[in-house]
Amino acid sequence: MTELRPGDASLLRKVNTQVTLRALRREGLATLTQLGRITGLSRQTVEAVLDELGERGWVREAPPDEGAMGRPARRYGFRADAGYVLGVDVGGDRIVVSLADLNGEVLACERTGVADGAPAPERLEAARSASLACVDGAGVARTRIWAVAAGTSGIVDRSGRVALSMSLPGWTGVDLAGLAGRWFGCTALAANDANLAALAEHWRGSAQHASDVVYILVGHRPGAGILIGGRLHAGRSGAAGEIGTLRQVGWEDAAMELVKEGSAAEVFAAADAGDQGALRRVDQYAENLAIGASALVLAVDPDLLVIGGGYSRAGDVLFGPLRRHLADLCVSAPELVTSTFGDESVALGAVRLALDHVEREVLGL
Known part of the structure; x- marks a missing residue:
């Protein structure tokens, strides 16, 4: 029998958590038996994983299925409202903001105009104000925003800084990701607007x-x-x-x-x-x-x-x-x-980018 090395048990717990969480997100609601069958894990292991995920606030126990015969089995579901992400389109003449839960369902949108020739500070303040208004208007606590992603025209480097913008005044050199991260005290990302629109279409649209x-x-x-x-x-x-x-x-x-x-x-x-x-x-x-x-x-x-x-x-x-x-x-x-989405595609692509970060860095998927 092979003995577990010091790091093996921790890695095994992480893998078990990942496969269980993936199964829950895919199924919506599932019983212990169903999760065991899907994941190949024992009932005891699944129950331990669900207890841990429940303590983190990522899993909830759903009401029993009243239509079931006999004693209803306990059902569990992923808490998509455990956190939220924000997608922001910082455009030439408008700001579009979309708030989504951890399943990517858009719960609220906010739009506001901005002057075509607005200086960078004014454009950034418009984006910040619209983002706060979107979150506050939806009744979501600002501390529950797990990630923000912003899209804008021009060349945006991997750090989220605008490397070159030939259309927006004073926009070259703006650390869009760094500034957006301050709005809610969370991780923020930034990318080119057309790239994010393409991402949205591949996620849920024409592509x-x-x-x-x-x-x-x-x-x-x-x-x-x-x-x-x-x-x-x-x-x-x-x-x-x-x-x-x-x-x-x-x-x-x-x-x-x-x-x-x-x-x-x-x-x-x-x-x-x-x-x-x-x-x-x-x-x-x-x-x-x-x-x-x-x-x-x-x-x-x-x-x-x-x-x-x-x-x-x-x-x-x-x-x-x-x-x-x-x-x-x-x-x-x-x-x-x-x-499929017209002028809403950039904000939706930003939501997908923020979700990718959350799934990878927070949920461990």
Whole structure:
């Protein structure tokens, strides 16, 4: 018989806890017998693990199943309300905040506008105020926020600092993760907005069943994110997908040209009604968008190209010419789909990023 070494018992307890917690989160509610069958652990071991998880506040005993014959078995469930995560989209003209429980269910959202040319301190204060309002409005104690994740345009390095921003005044060098962590005294992360939007679509949206994905964020500020093998590909410095920074691609110029004589919504509506001038502007915008998108498609050869952001709501009036230009530019154009979440995708992707941290670093999954 092999004797356990000093660290073996601790490791075994950790493994038993992990498999039991995974099973509980997957099943929702389960009895001791069911958990033993799923995990392969003895009833005594499962009961000990549940006692420990209960002391941590991560597991609750559910009311008995009244429909069961005889003495009802004790049932247990994961406490998704043991903690919460916050996803924040710090955009050019708005802040979007989503509060979610540990199952990723969004419980509250907060939106607020911010001036396009607002200085960095003003933009940060708007994000902080909206985050606090979202949490307080939901009746959640601020101390129960386990992680915050923020998305923003530009290149964001692995530490959560904005390495380069060409669109937001004074934004380059802002330690977004460090500052966001002070709002609730918890761990905070930050990432590029298009990357987070791609993450949201792969989690619960249009790209759930795709492995390699290119996501194009179209709206107030254009951007792109890449998933390879279902995982975000940010690159060595966080600049992967930043093809819009190439002047030759023309994304910034095309976006400004589109709204030169009216808002984007007005231009798309006029084009949909058959206005020839609006149709030409939309076609030019779609062509410039396709040039950058096709470069990414040719490099990655993805399963799916997802178009999200505020302009994605234009529908076929934009997607029609975009598909045509992509077909001309790509060797093999992938399927083109619209985002499930529109302009909420960045905040939702930030929720997923925060949950990934909690599951890995707090729950030990």
